[in-house]
Amino acid sequence: xxxxxxxxxxxxxxxxxxxxxxxxxxxxxxxxxxxxxxxxxxxxxxxxxxxxxxxxxxxxxxxxxxxxxxxxxxxxxxxxxxxxxxxxxxxxxxxxxxxxxxxxxxxxxxxxxxxxxxxxxxxxxxxxxxxxxxxxxxxxxxxxxxxxxxxxxxxxxxxxxxxxxxxxxxxxxxxxxxxxxxxxxxxxxxxxxxxxxxxxxxxxxxxxxxxxxxxxxxxxxxxxxxxxxxxxxxxxxxxxxxxxxxxxxxxxxxxxxxxxxxxxxxxxxxxxxxxxxxxxxxxxxxxxxxxxxxxxxxxxxxxxxxxxxxxx
Amino acid sequence: xxxxxxxxxxxxxxxxxxxxxxxxxxxxxxxxxxxxxxxxxxxxxxxxxxxxxxxxxxxxxxxxxxxxxxxxxxxxxxxxxxxxxxxxxxxxxxxxxxxxxxxxxxxxxxxxxxxxxxxxxxxxxxxxxxxxxxxxxxxxxxxxxxxxxxxxxxxxxxxxxxxxxxxxxxxxxxxxxxxxxxxxxxxxxxxxxxxxxxxxxxxxxxxxxxxxxxxxxxxxxxxxxxxxxxxxxxxxxxxxxxxxxxxxxxxxxxxxxxxxxxxxxxxxxxxxxxxxxxxxxxxxxxxx
Numbered sequence: 001x002x003x004x005x006x007x008x009x010x011x012x013x014x015x016x017x018x019x020x021x022x023x024x025x026x027x028x029x030x031x032x033x034x035x036x037x038x039x040x041x042x043x044x045x046x047x048x049x050x051x052x053x054x055x056x057x058x059x060x061x062x063x064x065x066x067x068x069x070x071x072x073x074x075x076x077x078x079x080x081x082x083x084x085x086x087x088x089x090x091x092x093x094x095x096x097x098x099x100x101x102x103x104x105x106x107x108x109x110x111x112x113x114x115x116x117x118x119x120x121x122x123x124x125x126x127x128x129x130x131x132x133x134x135x136x137x138x139x140x141x142x143x144x145x146x147x148x149x150x151x152x153x154x155x156x157x158x159x160x161x162x163x164x165x166x167x168x169x170x171x172x173x174x175x176x177x178x179x180x181x182x183x184x185x186x187x188x189x190x191x192x193x194x195x196x197x198x199x200x201x202x203x204x205x206x207x208x209x210x211x212x213x214x215x216x217x218x219x220x221x222x223x224x225x226x227x228x229x230x231x232x233x234x235x236x237x238x239x240x241x242x243x244x245x246x247x248x249x250x251x252x253x254x255x256x257x258x259x260x261x262x263x264x265x266x267x268x269x270x271x272x273x274x275x276x277x278x279x280x281x282x283x284x285x286x287x288x289x290x291x292x293x294x295x296x297x298x299x300x301x302x303x304x305x306x307x308x309x310x311x312x
Numbered sequence: 313x314x315x316x317x318x319x320x321x322x323x324x325x326x327x328x329x330x331x332x333x334x335x336x337x338x339x340x341x342x343x344x345x346x347x348x349x350x351x352x353x354x355x356x357x358x359x360x361x362x363x364x365x366x367x368x369x370x371x372x373x374x375x376x377x378x379x380x381x382x383x384x385x386x387x388x389x390x391x392x393x394x395x396x397x398x399x400x401x402x403x404x405x406x407x408x409x410x411x412x413x414x415x416x417x418x419x420x421x422x423x424x425x426x427x428x429x430x431x432x433x434x435x436x437x438x439x440x441x442x443x444x445x446x447x448x449x450x451x452x453x454x455x456x457x458x459x460x461x462x463x464x465x466x467x468x469x470x471x472x473x474x475x476x477x478x479x480x481x482x483x484x485x486x487x488x489x490x491x492x493x494x495x496x497x498x499x500x501x502x503x504x505x506x507x508x509x510x511x512x513x514x515x516x517x518x519x520x521x522x523x524x525x526x527x528x529x530x531x532x533x534x535x536x537x538x539x540x541x542x543x544x545x546x547x548x549x550x551x552x553x554x555x556x557x558x559x560x561x562x563x564x565x566x567x568x569x570x571x572x573x574x575x576x577x578x579x580x581x582x583x584x585x586x587x588x589x590x591x592x593x594x595x596x597x598x599x600x
Binding site for chain 2: 040043045049050051052054055057059060063078082
């Protein structure tokens with residue numbers, strides 16, 4: 001099932017749902033004809049869309065709003081924080097092309113602080129699915145709650161079949177005694193690759209998909225600290241405010257520490273190009289990550305990630 | 313301006329005078345945005361007394377009308393009106409800025425009758441759009457009034473909202489502009505000129521009337537004529553005077569946020585009821 005199919009099915013079955021967009025229709029192209037006037041496109045007005053979503057929520061609706069995530073989480077930040085966050089209204093934010101998924105657009109469109117911004121808002125929940133399968137497994141829960149939520153939309157398909165979504169829980173993909181990858185979103189796929197390479201080099205490797213970043217599954221992290229000698233955080237996000245920061249905060253809270261190596265964008269935007277080239281240039285392919293951890297080159301073939309099918 | 317209101321509106325003038333006295337009493341022990349509150353009193357008193365289907369028994373009724381105070385810093389005028397309507401106990405205004413109540417410089421939904429918090433300018437036009445769209449979806453007859461300051465119109469989101477309201481033909485949505493000619497520290501026309509304001513809204517697709525916002529006959533005539541034209545955003549520009557009712561602070565750029573002494577408050581209350589102008593010695597500009 002695709003994102004659009006799930007949204008169509010959900011919104012058709014219950015008229016409390018309003019589908020909104022700030023003229024970003026990539027994910028909802030076929031919905032206007034199905035939902036009629038419960039589809040509201042406010043034009044290129046992220047702030048007005050979010051404010052209007054708050055108004056609709058006051059009237060008992062659950063708006064699912066769509067925009068490019070850089071404009072949704074930054075242009076409309078104060079509207080999200082003030083009109084959705086303060087009253088804790090059930091507005092569901094779908095941020096499109098976050099992180100590396102905005103591959104060729106340049107820094108104006110690169111949302112690399114969305115996790116940091118959204119998790120800083122009291123009451124706001126933050127989700128980052130690894131792929132479309134992960135996404136459609138978590139959305140029914142996210143859309144059903146009376147709370148505000150931000151979803152870092154990722155509709156890429158992968159071969160991986162995820163476990164069912166359990167509220168607030170991470171997905172423990174594998175456990176290992178040497179190294180455990182902590183990741184979310186698009187980089188999940190590369191961490192699977194990195195894990196494969198490291199296993200071939202004789203390492204015992206774990207992988208945790210932090211599909212829910214807020215609430216955060218602290219026990220999954222603490223278990224990884226106990227099991228594994230080295231933790232690796234991998235995220236297409238600024239180093240500040242994302243998973244690496246969450247890990248640091250959580251370890252401090254539990255008066256513990258660990259050896260952690262972060263893969264993130266430190267004080268920089270990424271070089272615009274097509275996605276596979278971006279990953280390679282920035283050193284985020286599974287093979288590059290494995291080599292960085294090992295400290296030497298490996299000679300197995302690399303699985304090249306496919307470029308996205310969309311441009312926005 | 314026209315001060316020759318008919319006796320028909322005497323009861324509103326009486327209420328407005330009491331509301332103004334509530335506002336004045338809140339301008340001490342920490343102070344309040346007195347000037348911008350006094351300019352909005354007459355429109356608010358009219359709306360709650362004569363126009364809006366809002367009363368203590370229907371505050372959660374989905375069929376009620378909505379008033380959204382986007383220029384939230386005039387909340388003393390709203391709370392003063394609530395007291396005169398019986399929505400709020402009068403002695404609670406004495407809790408202004410006290411920790412054990414929720415009465416402070418901007419609206420809080422914990423005060424019965426407040427639909428939504430505000431304070432950050434340019435937000436409630438869009439929230440009002442969401443409410444108005446839902447009412448249309450349900451074929452409701454209720455009206456949504458959004459009160460905006462003129463300085464607030466500097467915010468681009470007010471105009472963004474006008475575009476969207478026009479696109480969705482929200483004739484159940486009424487923007488009331490409290491045109492008191494001042495931004496925080498400056499006259500609007502000296503800083504970011506707004507005129508011709510009626511033309512601006514009309515060019516965005518709205519239908520607009522401009523009235524004297526202190527003349528109940530004109531206020532009544534305008535609101536009774538709504539919708540001026542179906543399928544359009546309704547805009548009423550209410551020309552008002554910042555500090556209205558207190559000649560000692562009227563139209564003064566330096567009387568925006570005021571924190572007066574108890575003695576000055578006494579003098580201002582007398583001035584409100586027709587005594588000579590107060591002699592004000594406290595800091596003339598307490599900028600927030």
